[in-house]
Each structure stands twice: as structure tokens, then as C-alpha cells.
Amino acid sequence: MKAGKxxxxxxxxxxxxxxxxxxxxxxxxxxxKQQSGTVNISAGAIAQELGxxxxxxxxxxxxxxxxxxxxxxxxxxxxxxxxxxxxxxxxARDAVLVGAGKLGKxxxxxxxxxxxxxxxxxxxxxxxxxxxxxxSGKRILPMEDMKELCERMSIxxxxxxxxxxxxxxxxxxxxxxxxxxxxxxxxxxxxxxxxIMIKSENMAGSLAQLSxxxxxxxxxxxxxxxxxxxxxxN
Amino acid sequence: MKAGKxxxxxxxxxxxxxxxxxxxxxxxxxxxKQQSGTVNISAGAIAQELGxxxxxxxxxxxxxxxxxxxxxxxxxxxxxxxxxxxxxxxxARDAVLVGAGKLGKxxxxxxxxxxxxxxxxxxxxxxxxxxxxxxSGKRILPMEDMKELCERMSIxxxxxxxxxxxxxxxxxxxxxxxxxxxxxxxxxxxxxxxxIMIKSENMAGSLAQLSxxxxxxxxxxxxxxxxxxxxxxN
DNA sequence: GAGAAATCTATAAAAAAATATCGATTTTGA
DNA sequence: TCAAAATCGATATTTTTTTATAGATTTCTC
Numbered sequence: 001m002k003a004g005k006x007x008x009x010x011x012x013x014x015x016x017x018x019x020x021x022x023x024x025x026x027x028x029x030x031x032x033k034q035q036s037g038t039v040n041i042s043a044g045a046i047a048q049e050l051g052x053x054x055x056x057x058x059x060x061x062x063x064x065x066x067x068x069x070x071x072x073x074x075x076x077x078x079x080x081x082x083x084x085x086x087x088x089x090x091x092a093r094d095a096v097l098v099g100a101g102k103l104g105k106x107x108x109x110x111x112x113x114x115x116x117x118x119x120x121x122x123x124x125x126x127x128x129x130x131x132x133x134x135x136s137g138k139r140i141l142p143m144e145d146m147k148e149l150c151e152r153m154s155i156x157x158x159x160x161x162x163x164x165x166x167x168x169x170x171x172x173x174x175x176x177x178x179x180x181x182x183x184x185x186x187x188x189x190x191x192x193x194x195x196i197m198i199k200s201e202n203m204a205g206s207l208a209q210l211s212x213x214x215x216x217x218x219x220x221x222x223x224x225x226x227x228x229x230x231x232x233x234n
Numbered sequence: 235m236k237a238g239k240x241x242x243x244x245x246x247x248x249x250x251x252x253x254x255x256x257x258x259x260x261x262x263x264x265x266x267k268q269q270s271g272t273v274n275i276s277a278g279a280i281a282q283e284l285g286x287x288x289x290x291x292x293x294x295x296x297x298x299x300x301x302x303x304x305x306x307x308x309x310x311x312x313x314x315x316x317x318x319x320x321x322x323x324x325x326a327r328d329a330v331l332v333g334a335g336k337l338g339k340x341x342x343x344x345x346x347x348x349x350x351x352x353x354x355x356x357x358x359x360x361x362x363x364x365x366x367x368x369x370s371g372k373r374i375l376p377m378e379d380m381k382e383l384c385e386r387m388s389i390x391x392x393x394x395x396x397x398x399x400x401x402x403x404x405x406x407x408x409x410x411x412x413x414x415x416x417x418x419x420x421x422x423x424x425x426x427x428x429x430i431m432i433k434s435e436n437m438a439g440s441l442a443q444l445s446x447x448x449x450x451x452x453x454x455x456x457x458x459x460x461x462x463x464x465x466x467x468n
Numbered sequence: 469g470a471g472a473a474a475t476c477t478a479t480a481a482a483a484a485a486a487t488a489t490c491g492a493t494t495t496t497g498a
Numbered sequence: 499t500c501a502a503a504a505t506c507g508a509t510a511t512t513t514t515t516t517t518a519t520a521g522a523t524t525t526c527t528c
Binding site: 043044054067068069070071121 | 503504505506510
Binding site: 289 | 502515516517518521522523525526
């Protein structure tokens with residue numbers, strides 16, 4: 001019973017959330033390797049490059065690929081395809097973004113999301129002065145138009161880049177417009193009905209981790225961190 | 235043996251990384267509550283607001299606070315102070331940012347980092363045209379000045395907001411300048427010497443989680459997700 | 469002031485994730 | 499062809515994280 005091929009949902013039962021988060025990291029490395037002409041790659045080599053352990057890489061890859069060969073490793077091209085497929089990068093999803101401030105515009109003009117299977121079709125903002133066309137070529141529309149567009153295009157993903165104080169309100173509006181997955185960049189906790197998923201970027205959490213590391217280093221306590229590889233928490 | 239008071243490092247042994255990541259989330263909520271005049275709050279109430287379970291909240295808070303009282307809960311003000319202290323928000327850390335593109339500028343002008351104990355003292359960019367003073371009031375300096383400034387100010391935190399292709403090079407330069415904690419926003423894996431910490435924001439990982447949720451919902455498989463609270467993975 | 473309710477702490481159990489072990493498979497090269 | 503080296507997959511163990519249970523403490527109400 002191998003879950004080798006299929007969409008993300010095909011194997012959701014078998015793939016841990018941690019594995020899911022690592023897949024894009026593997027993918028980035030593998031694509032770099034592709035560029036440099038590599039054809040095969042072993043789990044051990046991947047592990048070394050990423051500072052992980054071999055067994056973990058193998059277990060992760062086992063969730064999406066139908067395996068490598070002893071003495072050879074995985075076929076790079078096939079592995080890339082498998083991961084992309086598992087992550088759904090081969091059928092892009094449309095999304096809207098709300099809040100065309102600095103961060104919103106930065107995300108709009110970041111072209112890389114296409115590669116991740118995400119297509120931001122338009123942005124919305126309450127401030128009419130921001131409306132029009134962004135440098136990125138995306139339309140910035142007034143909030144009033146949001147519901148209609150989301151419904152018409154069956155948009156299921158909403159990206160929230162408004163200040164914390166209005167984030168909940170925006171969240172509610174997006175849900176009302178039929179969005180069921182929210183990517184929240186506002187530093188606040190959002191409430192939504194059951195089975196709406198909210199994924200908040202927790203920048204403060206990241207900072208806390210960096211800060212702890214610094215404390216450990218600067219106060220030079222016993223370094224109970226295996227000192228043989230760069231520290232990279234997730 | 236209670237780890238009630240102290241810096242982050244005082245209790246690093248006892249606090250899991252997951253707990254560390256949740257602390258800022260509690261803090262955000264607690265501060266909102268403070269605004270609205272609340273004086274005491276119970277672990278159960280916090281859990282409900284954040285969609286967590288009571289026991290988890292209690293265990294997390296036990297790492298930083300010296301406890302609440304039965305029938306009353308925690309004293310809000312004291313709890314806020316304890317968390318802030320545990321996270322080191324009360325002694326700000328200086329940082330530099332490299333890459334004054336859209337994302338870099340967005341982070342520069344986001345005032346909220348001060349609240350998290352992070353103080354971005356300057357930004358650097360190779361493109362001379364970007365140098366000068368940002369709208370945020372922060373200086374944007376040429377890369378050549380970086381090492382000198384970092385050394386002079388003993389900067390230990392570097393924020394990388396350059397394109398993926400130059401991220402490794404920037405990483406190397408920061409390390410050379412004495413930085414030991416890196417916050418990487420470029421979608422690539424960075425290598426650095428031992429005991430340099432790299433915390434990469436894994437946007438693609440977040441997207442993968444949203445995408446999986448969408449797949450589950452849209453293909454309407456059995457909803458093996460406890461359907462009684464909004465889904466909020468970390 | 470006694471009993472009930474709420475909430476806490478501490479300890480225990482369960483679940484999830486990471487890591488280790490071991491045997492199997494494929495290629496390489498004598 | 500056959501042994502050695504590399505690498506894989508499957509299963510087992512350990513560690514980490516989450517959740518549950520049981521008993522103690524504080525406040526409230528009558």
C-alpha cells in the first residue's frame with residue numbers, strides 16, 4: 001500500500017504536518033541541483049546539504065515518491081515532479097489579497113508564488129487612493145468589489161495584509177465571500193467559523209527563537225545543541 | 235524548582251520550542267485584554283479564545299509565570315510582564331537588514347518589531363540608488379559599510395531580504411561581520427558555520443498547509459479534523 | 469463557616485515526530 | 499561471476515509534544 005502518486009489529499013493521512021513543511025525545502029534544493037545538471041541524488045546527500053539527518057529525508061520522501069534505487073538514489077526529475085505534484089503546484093490556486101500597504105504590495109510583486117501554485121488574481125483595499133493598478137500589474141480594487149469577485153471566480157484563498165486592528169473584520173468579510181483558507185500576516189489572532197483554516201505567519205515566534213539562541217550564545221551556557229551543524233529550527 | 239523569573243536562557247532547558255512559539259500568541263491576546271480593562275484571566279478562557287486546549291495553555295504559562303490562583307486565574311498584568319520578560323522584549327536587540335527591496339522596506343517600515351524587542355538600526359543594499367534614508371526614517375547604506383557598522387555596534391542579528399540568488403553571499407558577509415543569528419526571508423536554504431543560527435521563514439510551507447486544507451475541503455473527504463474549532467496549525 | 473464551584477498544579481498516559489537498527493537490493497569492479 | 503560498497507525500505511526505539519487524570523487550593527454563596 002504505497003501512497004506514491006496522487007494529490008495532496010490522496011496522502012494526507014500519511015504525511016505529517018512537519019513533513020509537509022519540509023517538502024518545499026527539499027524542492028528548492030532539488031531544483032538548484034537540476035540547474036547544475038545533476039541527474040540522481042541520494043537521501044544522504046540531500047540531508048547533508050540541508051543539515052538534516054538521512055533517515056528523516058528518506059521518510060519524508062517516501063510519502064511522495066515511489067522510491068529511489070540503492071547505490072543510485074532518486075531520479076532528480078521524477079522526484080521534483082513528485083513533490084510538486086504532492087504540493088499541488090501543478091494546478092495553481094487563485095487567491096485574493098486584502099490590504100495593499102507595504103507588505104501587501106511586497107507580496108503582490110513577489111513573482112515567486114506562481115511557482116508555488118498560488119495565483120493572486122487581485123488585491124483589495126479600503127483606501128481608494130491605493131486602488132488602480134499596482135506596479136506588479138495586479139489590480140487593486142475597492143473593498144466593495146471583493147465579495148462579487150470572489151464569488152464569481154470561486155476564490156477560496158484569502159491573504160490578509162492589513163493592520164491588526166482591522167484584520168478580524170477583513171477575515172469576516174473574506175469568509176462571507178466564500179473563502180475557506182486564510183493566510184494571515186497581521187499580528188493578531190483571528191476567529192472564524194469551523195472548517196475555515198487560518199494560517200497565521202507568526203513572525204514574533206520566529207524572533208523568539210532567534211532571541212533564545214542569542215541568549216544561549218551570549219551568556220555562554222553549556223551548548224547543549226549538537227555543535228556539528230548549523231542550527232535551523234522550524 | 236520553579237523557573238518563574240529569568241531571561242529566556244534561564245529556562246531554555248524547560249521550555250519546548252513549540253511553547254516558545256506560542257508565547258507571543260498569548261501575549262498578543264493578553265495585551266488586547268488589557269486594553270479592554272480585564273484584570274484576571276484563566277487558562278481556560280485563553281484557550282477558548284485562541285482555539286487551544288486548556289491544559290496546553292496552562293503548561294505553557296507554567297514555564298514563564300509563577301502561577302495563577304484557583305477560581306481567579308492569572309493576574310493579567312503580571313502575566314504579560316512575565317511573558318515579555320521570558321521573550322526578552324524588555325531588553326531590545328539591535329539588528330541590521332540586508333536587501334532594501336519591497337519586502338525589506340516593508341519590514342523596515344513595520345513599526346511593530348520594537349514591541350518584540352527588535353530594533354533594526356540600519357539597512358544595507360548593493361544598489362546605490364536605494365541608499366539614503368527610507369520613508370521609515372531608517373538609513374539605507376551601501377553594502378561596503380556593513381561590516382564596519384556591525385562590528386562597531388556589536389550587531390548580532392541579521393535579516394536577509396535579498397533575492398534567493400544572492401542570499402548565500404549575504405549570509406556569508408553577515409557572518410563575517412560577526413552576526414550569529416540570521417532571519418532569512420529568501421526562499422532558499424542557507425549554509426553557515428556551526429553555532430550560527432538561521433531561522434528561515436518558510437512561506438512555501440505555509441502555503442502547502444493551506445493547500446492541503448483546501449484539497450481536503452474541496453474533495454470532501456471524511457473530515458478527520460475535529461470539527462469544533464477553527465483550524466490553526468503552526 | 470461549610471459546601472460547592474472553579475481553577476490550579478503535578479503526575480501520568482497517549483500521540484506524534486524524530487532517530488536508530490537491520491536486512492534487502494542494486495551497482496561497481498576485481 | 500561474486501564480493502564489496504552504497505543506498506534503500508521497513509520496523510523498532512527514543513524523544514518530544516500533547517492530552518488526560520487526580521488531587522489540592524482558593525473563592526463564592528448560603
